[in-house]
Amino acid sequence: MKNLSVFLFVLSLCMLHHIVSGAGIRIANQLKSKKLLWMRCYSKDDVIGPKIISMGQNYTFYFGVNFFHTTRYMCTLKQGPNYKHYQKFTAFKVFSNLDTGGLWDWSAREDGIYLEKEEGSFVQNPVYKHKEFDWID
Numbered sequence: 001m002k003n004l005s006v007f008l009f010v011l012s013l014c015m016l017h018h019i020v021s022g023a024g025i026r027i028a029n030q031l032k033s034k035k036l037l038w039m040r041c042y043s044k045d046d047v048i049g050p051k052i053i054s055m056g057q058n059y060t061f062y063f064g065v066n067f068f069h070t071t072r073y074m075c076t077l078k079q080g081p082n083y084k085h086y087q088k089f090t091a092f093k094v095f096s097n098l099d100t101g102g103l104w105d106w107s108a109r110e111d112g113i114y115l116e117k118e119e120g121s122f123v124q125n126p127v128y129k130h131k132e133f134d135w136i137d
Contacts, residue, residue: 022065025091026059026106027059027060027106030107036054036081038078039078042075046063071101079108085137087136089113112135
């Protein structure tokens, strides 16, 4: 009976960690000349967008990391007004069972797409703002 109680306690802690742990993606439009930013993101289970983000604005969405820590989001960004310049990329992924993801903060700028990974609970390696991708013509 004692073993069962310990097992149920540990299981409930794991479940609580799974429920409380969250992650998010922020897409910010830092383009110039009042350009719009088109975005669409998806995972195995969800589709976010398409959405149009005005200059100086951002769009943020939060989600839970799945039990197996395999949550991954792919995003496509297109630069207005003619949406000729674009990039498709992995916008979120978990690296270990202790990683709950944190907030992945993406910024679309004229010269490319920048990433900053803000610390969340158990995020092992925060990433400071740097250019991650160039635009594809």
